[in-house]
Amino acid sequence: MAPVSIRLDRVSKRFDHSVKGEVYAVREVSLAVADGELLTLLGPSGCGKSTTLRMIAGFEEPDEGTILIGGRDVTHVLPNRRGIGFVFQNYALFPHLSVFENVAYGLRVQGRDEASIARAVGEVLELVGLARYDRQQPHQLSGGEQQRVALARAIVFEPQVLLFDEPLSNLDAKLRVEMREQIRELQKRIGITTIYVTHDQEEAMAISDRIAVMDRGSIVQQGTAQALYYRPATEFVARFIGRTNLLTGRVLGVSGNRVEIEVEGQRVGWLEGKTMAAPGDLLRLVVRPEMIDLQPALPGDPRCGTVMSRTFLGEKTDYAVTLGSVTLQVSASGPSDLPGLEVGRSVTVRFRPEGMHALG
Amino acid sequence: MARTQSASWRRVAADPALLGAIAAVWILLLLFVLFPMAHLLERAFVDDGGFTLEPLLSSITDTSHQAAFVNSLILATAVGVLGTALGFLFALTAVRGGLGRHWLTALDAAALLPLVSPPFTTSISIIFSFGPRGFITHDLLGLTNVSAYGFWSTALAETLTYFPIAYLTLRPILAAIDPNLEEMAFSLGGSRWRIFRTVTLPLAVPGFANAFLLLFAASLADFATPLILAGNSFPVLPTQAYLQITGLFDFKGGAVLSLILLLPAAAVFLLQRHWVGKRVYVTVTGKVGQRSRTRAIAPWASVVLVAACFAVAAIIVYFYALLAIASLVVAFGANNGFTWHHYHVIFTEGLPAIRDTLIIAAIGMPLGGFYGVLVGYLIARRDFPGRRAMELVAMVNYALPGTIVGIAYLIAFNDPPLALSGGALIIIACYVFRYSPTGIRATVAQLQQIDRSIEEASSSLGAGSGETFRRVTLPLIAPAFFAGLGVVFIRSMTAISATIFLVSISWTLITVRILENMTEMALGPAAAFSVFVIVVVFVVVAGLSAVLARLRAPTAGATARSFLGG
Numbered sequence: 001m002a003p004v005s006i007r008l009d010r011v012s013k014r015f016d017h018s019v020k021g022e023v024y025a026v027r028e029v030s031l032a033v034a035d036g037e038l039l040t041l042l043g044p045s046g047c048g049k050s051t052t053l054r055m056i057a058g059f060e061e062p063d064e065g066t067i068l069i070g071g072r073d074v075t076h077v078l079p080n081r082r083g084i085g086f087v088f089q090n091y092a093l094f095p096h097l098s099v100f101e102n103v104a105y106g107l108r109v110q111g112r113d114e115a116s117i118a119r120a121v122g123e124v125l126e127l128v129g130l131a132r133y134d135r136q137q138p139h140q141l142s143g144g145e146q147q148r149v150a151l152a153r154a155i156v157f158e159p160q161v162l163l164f165d166e167p168l169s170n171l172d173a174k175l176r177v178e179m180r181e182q183i184r185e186l187q188k189r190i191g192i193t194t195i196y197v198t199h200d201q202e203e204a205m206a207i208s209d210r211i212a213v214m215d216r217g218s219i220v221q222q223g224t225a226q227a228l229y230y231r232p233a234t235e236f237v238a239r240f241i242g243r244t245n246l247l248t249g250r251v252l253g254v255s256g257n258r259v260e261i262e263v264e265g266q267r268v269g270w271l272e273g274k275t276m277a278a279p280g281d282l283l284r285l286v287v288r289p290e291m292i293d294l295q296p297a298l299p300g301d302p303r304c305g306t307v308m309s310r311t312f313l314g315e316k317t318d319y320a321v322t323l324g325s326v327t328l329q330v331s332a333s334g335p336s337d338l339p340g341l342e343v344g345r346s347v348t349v350r351f352r353p354e355g356m357h358a359l360g
Numbered sequence: 361m362a363r364t365q366s367a368s369w370r371r372v373a374a375d376p377a378l379l380g381a382i383a384a385v386w387i388l389l390l391l392f393v394l395f396p397m398a399h400l401l402e403r404a405f406v407d408d409g410g411f412t413l414e415p416l417l418s419s420i421t422d423t424s425h426q427a428a429f430v431n432s433l434i435l436a437t438a439v440g441v442l443g444t445a446l447g448f449l450f451a452l453t454a455v456r457g458g459l460g461r462h463w464l465t466a467l468d469a470a471a472l473l474p475l476v477s478p479p480f481t482t483s484i485s486i487i488f489s490f491g492p493r494g495f496i497t498h499d500l501l502g503l504t505n506v507s508a509y510g511f512w513s514t515a516l517a518e519t520l521t522y523f524p525i526a527y528l529t530l531r532p533i534l535a536a537i538d539p540n541l542e543e544m545a546f547s548l549g550g551s552r553w554r555i556f557r558t559v560t561l562p563l564a565v566p567g568f569a570n571a572f573l574l575l576f577a578a579s580l581a582d583f584a585t586p587l588i589l590a591g592n593s594f595p596v597l598p599t600q601a602y603l604q605i606t607g608l609f610d611f612k613g614g615a616v617l618s619l620i621l622l623l624p625a626a627a628v629f630l631l632q633r634h635w636v637g638k639r640v641y642v643t644v645t646g647k648v649g650q651r652s653r654t655r656a657i658a659p660w661a662s663v664v665l666v667a668a669c670f671a672v673a674a675i676i677v678y679f680y681a682l683l684a685i686a687s688l689v690v691a692f693g694a695n696n697g698f699t700w701h702h703y704h705v706i707f708t709e710g711l712p713a714i715r716d717t718l719i720i721a722a723i724g725m726p727l728g729g730f731y732g733v734l735v736g737y738l739i740a741r742r743d744f745p746g747r748r749a750m751e752l753v754a755m756v757n758y759a760l761p762g763t764i765v766g767i768a769y770l771i772a773f774n775d776p777p778l779a780l781s782g783g784a785l786i787i788i789a790c791y792v793f794r795y796s797p798t799g800i801r802a803t804v805a806q807l808q809q810i811d812r813s814i815e816e817a818s819s820s821l822g823a824g825s826g827e828t829f830r831r832v833t834l835p836l837i838a839p840a841f842f843a844g845l846g847v848v849f850i851r852s853m854t855a856i857s858a859t860i861f862l863v864s865i866s867w868t869l870i871t872v873r874i875l876e877n878m879t880e881m882a883l884g885p886a887a888a889f890s891v892f893v894i895v896v897v898f899v900v901v902a903g904l905s906a907v908l909a910r911l912r913a914p915t916a917g918a919t920a921r922s923f924l925g926g
Contacts, residue, residue, distance in 0.1 A: 059816050061371065078374055079819040080828075086820040092813035106830075122554035150817075157821060247527045 004070030004160050006033040006056065011065030013051055023036045027217040028065070032163075033351055036191040038184070040204040044066035044240070052214070053163055056195060057086050070160055071162045080109075085154030085192075089166040091146045093138040100148050101136035106157035124156040127186065144175045151183065155190065162187065164196040165205045168203065176200075180207050203240045203261035205229070214236050229288070230358050238286045238359070244255070245289065245328050249358075251281040261285070261356070264324025266305075269351035274358050284359040291355020294319065296340025303344040323349055369608055372744045377826030382397075384746055389753045390777075392793045394793055396768035397756065400696040402769050409518045419616045425600065429620060432580055432596040436624070439579035440572040442519040446672060447526020454527075454664045455534040468671035473680065474521045475899065477891045478854045479584030480874050482517040485679035486589065486691055495682065496695065509591030517585045520676060524577045526571035529667055533567035534560075542741060552658050559675075573632040580625055580760030582858040584871075588878055597621045598763040598857065611771060621901055629759045680894075687887035702888035706873075707882040710889065713873040718896075720787050720869070721852035728848030730791040732799020737833060739800070740807040741815070742825075757790075758797035762857025765794055770861040782864035787838040790858050795851040799844020802914065846904045853893050 002151070002329040008031040017023045026048040033039045041049035054060045056067060060080030066075045073169060074082050096352070100121055107117045125131050126147040138146060147167060154162060161193050168176045184207045187194050200203050204211050205225040212222040213236075221233040232238035251274075252260040252267065259274045261269065277283065305323040319330040319341070328349065341347060372379050430608040450471050454464055469609070474482065489496045498509075502726040511899055583598035590596060597617060603616035630645055672921040686692040690699050690852055706714065739751045740746070757765050769790055774781045803849035834841070836884060863872050 015599050057820055058818075059819075076370060076374065077818065078824070080824050084820055086817065088817060089814045090813060092811065092817040094817070094832055096832075103819065105823075109822045109827060109831075153817075153821065216664060232703060241874075260725075 005035050005068075006069040006161055006193060006195065007031070008052070008056070010050070011055060011062045011067060013048075013055060013060060014063050022050075024217045025053070026040050026062075029214075029219055029253040030267075031212060031219065031222075033193055033195060036193055038187055038194040038196060038207060038211045040196045040198060040208040040211045041214055042201060042204040042211050042240075045199055047201075047214040048217040049214045050165055053195060053197045054164055054281070056161075056162045057084050057163055058082050081102050083160040084319060085157070085160070085162045087164045087167045089169055091138075091143075091150045091170075092231070093146055093149055093153075095138055097138075098134065098273055099130065099136045099138070099141070100237050102138065102149055103134075103153045103156050105153060109121060110157065120208075121152075124152045125339035127155075128152045128182075143171050147171065148182075153196075155186075155192070160193070162192050162194040164194070164198075164318060166198055167196075168198075169200070176203065177206075183207065188253070205241075213240060214238075218269055230285055230355065232359070235284070235359065242339070243289050243329055243331075245285075245287045246329075247285045247287065247291070247326060249285045251277045251279050251283065253279050263349070266323060266349065268323075268349055269356060270353055271356040271358060272353055286357045286359060287328075287351050288355055289318070290333075291352045292328060292333065293350045293352065294321065294330060294332045294341055297346035297348050301346070301348065305349045306345055307341055307343050308347050310341065310343055321347060321349060368744060375825050377824055377829075378742060379742070380656070381734060381738060381826075382742075382746075384604065385731075385738065385754075386746075388731070388793075389750065392789050393753055393756050395778075400615050400619070400764070400768035401774035403612055404619050411923045415616045415794070416619070419613065420620065424595065425617065425620070428595045428597045428600045428617075431511075431590075432598075432621070433595055433624060435518070435586070435594075436579040437513065437524060437595060438515045438575045442515065443575040443579075444526045444530075444568055444571045445522040446519060446523040446756055447528075447530050447575075448568070449665065449672070450523070450527045450669055451534050452689055453531035453662075453669045457662050457666050457669070459666065467669060467673060470676050471524050471527050473676060473894075475524045476850055476897050477521075477858050478871050478874060478890050479521075479582075479896070480588055480871075480878060481683060482679060483585055483588040483640075484686070484878070484883060484890065485682045486513050486517055486740050487883070488682050488686055491693075507591070507592070509589055511594050514586050514589045515593065518579050518582055521582075521585065522575050525574050525578060526868055529571040529574060530564065537563045539602065540656075552661070559808050562563060565644075573628050577625060577632075577761075577877055580621065580628070581763070581857060583761075583763055583860070584875070587875070589756035598761060600783075601763050601767065604858065605767065610876045611767075614767050615771065618761070618767045621761050622764055625759070625761050625764075642840065646763070646829050648775070656865070672685045676737040683887050684891055686883060687891045690884070692883065692887075702884035703892075705885045706888045706892060710870075710873055710885065713868045713870050713889075714892070716727055716784070716867050717853060717870045720784055720791070720867070721849050723784070724788045724791045724852050725845050725849045727788065728796045728843050729799055729845035731792055732844035732848075733803050733812040733834065733837060734801025735796070736800040736840065737807065737829065737837070740804040741812070741833070754800060755797050761858075762794070762855065765790065766858035768860035769858070781862070782866060784867045787859050787862050787869070789869060790862060791848060791852045791855070794858060795848045795855075796844060798847040799840060800845045803838035804839050806837045810836050822890045844906050844910050846901055850897050 001099070008029055010028045010030055011026060012024060012028055013083055014022050029048070029052055031039070031052075041052060051060060055062050056069075058074065058077060058081075066073055068074065069082060069084075070341060076104055077274050080319075094096075094105065103121045103124060104117050104229040112120075112282070121134070123129070124132060128151055128325070130148055130152065131147070133145065138149065139231045141149065147170075150167075168179050168284060171179060180203055196204075196207060208225060210222060210224055211228055212219045213228065214220065221228060221237050228237060229243050232241065232244075238244045238246060246262050248336045249261040249263045249268070252262050253343060254260070254277060257272050258270045259272070260270045260275050263285070264266060271285075274283070293303075294307075305321040305328070308320040308327065311317075311318045316333050317330065318330050319328075321330055331348075366550070370380065404415060405413070406861060407414070420429075440801070450467065453459065454467060459467065487508050488494060490513065491497070492507075494508065566582070581598065583602060586594070586596045587599045590599065597620060601614045601617035601621065604617055606611045641783065682692075687702050688698060688700070689696045701882075735754050739747055770776065771779065772784050810833075815828050815832060818832045819825070823831060855870060856869070857876065859869060860872055860875070863869055870893055874886045874889045877883070
């Protein structure tokens with residue numbers, strides 16, 4: 001199958017709200033997904049990500065904007081003429097049909113002959129690891145198995161693109177991790193252009209080539225997981241993806257492309273690139289907990305934080321450290337019983353340069 | 361909003377199957393609902409090409425019509441109150457009486473029997489029991505010169521016929537009241553009577569209102585019972601309208617009278633829809649049987665309840681036994697010798713009526729079932745301009761008293777371009793558009809339990825709306841389809857109020873033959889016909905229930921119940 005690209009150009013969807021009047025569910029969303037790419041729409045519930053996906057599938061029609069799949073304008077094309085595989089949150093298996101017939105459905109609609117249907121269904125069930133399940137009824141399957149049938153059904157007719165609407169949210173945590181790996185592996189193997197909707201940032205980071213973060217109907221940032229994590233464009237993205245410290249810092253001085261930063265009157269490190277900054281400027285800073293290093297303070301050093309709590313979590317240890325009026329979340333790998341970092345002790349705080357990011 | 365409208369138009373236009381279905385339904389609704397109603401109004405209000413209220417005014421100032429109007433209301437109120445009380449007795453016993461499963465089934469059967477019987481069944485039995493040579497009045501009590509006709513016998517017959525509606529309405533509501541609530545009040549030290557008064561009854565109030573309105577409407581529209589039992593002393597509107605047309609050939613007078621009947625009927629319909637309609641459609645759950653017996657009703661009280669119920673059930677069974685016996689004796693009360701003669705009569709002389717009825721029912725059943733499912737699907741699932749209007753118009757013939765519908769059809773289809781009078785088509789159309797709304801509602805209810813994403817999945821897999829409907833939706837709403845079939849069939853076998861205006865020399869109905877037999881005092885064949893209808897209905901319903909059970913649908917139980925709700 002030849003994978004194709006998806007393009008959305010200023011797509012909007014409004015609806016009438018009984019209290020608020022006309023509300024935008026999706027507002028001027030523009031997106032481009034490359035051939036074979038897996039893009040995730042990530043955001044909290046009600047941010048418009050599912051509506052966007054449903055417009056791409058054709059279940060909803062945009063009020064404005066255009067949608068192109070493989071260069072063809074499908075904005076007003078019915079869902080059954082779009083050649084899209086869709087995997088639903090609740091699986092949406094046909095309850096009156098067996099596993100085989102569920103998967104065969106799209107092929108039967110195409111009017112394929114019995115032998116090629118049997119072959120294709122057999123292959124795809126093999127692919128999702130349900131080779132011997134063809135005679136089962138959907139209600140006899142577990143949630144994970146049902147979702148794999150839904151996946152098989154969506155890919156068997158070789159659609160141009162694959163869409164997932166929170167496919168794993170009804171599964172338990174362990175199965176979720178397993179399934180997302182399977183989905184990613186399968187997507188890469190058949191090289192199909194895919195859009196994946198989820199509200200789970202960890203899932204998004206694990207599965208995506210690229211992530212588009214949505215908030216209140218608009219895309220606020222697109223990029224790789226690393227870009228979103230270390231260089232969020234807004235406070236919303238910074239808070240939504242991973243744990244974060246949001247701080248106000250002051251520029252102490254600029255030398256070359258290094259900008260010295262202090263927080264609460266303490267020199268905490270420097271960041272690179274903000275060369276337009278002048279001494280005395282205030283910056284909004286995003287610092288991830290694992291990008292902060294703690295050292296036992298030297299005796300008599302006044303520029304220190306205080307350890308307020310220490311929590312051993314296995315592969316890492318979390319600290320809460322007060323620095324003036326702010327409380328920092330700090331996460332350190334390694335043993336939890338390092339001397340000098342006990343609760344109540346004074347510590348010096350250093351932000352690593354690659355882990356410090358200024359907003360705006 | 362305008363943009364949304366045009367978007368939904370575009371959607372419809374892009375989907376030929378959907379467009380075709382919507383157009384087809386609207387053409388049918390125009391032809392068989394709006395067109396006849398328009399004709400009825402025209403006949404009543406247009407004279408010599410101009411609008412006039414004169415026939416209406418002269419009709420409502422006519423004292424005999426005023427009497428009929430008042431009588432209709434009195435009768436409907438009496439039936440509403442008595443039927444609701446009786447229905448509540450049965451519902452309370454079924455839910456709180458602590459009966460075993462088999463006893464419950466027996467009680468259900470006795471309660472539901474009248475709903476699936478031809479309209480004169482109770483009337484015939486009342487005449488056999490309380491008539492001049494009645495089994496009870498003459499044989500047992502030795503009375504002479506008694507009359508079985510008038511208000512009380514009509515009210516009794518209608519109450520026994522229609523109280524199952526109240527039972528079906530109230531039972532799920534009482535079942536939905538958590539016994540723990542009553543238990544808790546009991547544990548707080550309330551007396552049982554106090555709990556019943558302050559907890560149980562108030563919770564059932566919407567149910568009472570709804571049951572009363574449904575019974576009121578049923579009695580108001582009932583034509584067959586008063587025709588037999590009311591006699592000259594107690595004229596009511598539907599029979600007056602009928603006599604105006606069949607006796608005096610006064611179509612205009614009949615049209616006007618039927619429209620006067622429309623007034624209270626419409627009031628009740630609107631009240632029911634807006635006041636209680638939404639609150640009482642509680643689904644029947646399987647919980648009742650699983651709950652432990654509640655102590656909220658004193659042991660002696662449940663004994664009284666059960667006894668009262670079985671007394672009523674015994675009366676019903678007695679009426680039906682009487683009917684069966686009367687069909688097998690020469691002349692009930694006068695000559696009780698055994699004979700097959702009445703059955704011989706109905707299968708020879710009466711054969712055309714039986715054949716016609718079965719043909720009409722057999723054709724109407726699949727048409728009505730499919731129409732109900734299609735309309736239910738369109739209004740529950742598809743978004744298109746005029747959806748609400750379609751829903752409303754589809755309910756019109758169902759909500760109107762049969763007399764109005766019958767007269768409207770008679771007037772509308774008597775002349776070209778649509779001279780359908782005298783044929784089978786007009787009778788079938790009447791049944792389909794009058795009794796399919798049960799199937800429509802069952803379909804809507806069923807679709808509300810099926811997630812939309814299942815249909816979206818089909819559509820994303822390449823199936824158009826027609827193919828999705830056929831391959832996915834239709835199999836999933838099969839229970840509603842069969843329920844729709846069942847109701848159309850039952851009503852095709854038992855209804856008379858509308859179709860009595862539509863029969864002809866070439867096409868007639870069993871129910872009409874029963875009426876003719878009754879007026880000729882040929883009670884034996886009338887009884888035999890009734891027994892025949894009951895047996896056929898029972899066999900078909902049992903067959904459909906078996907199909908439903910095989911479908912293993914989770915809502916099959918509730919749907920089977922809805923056979924009888926129409």
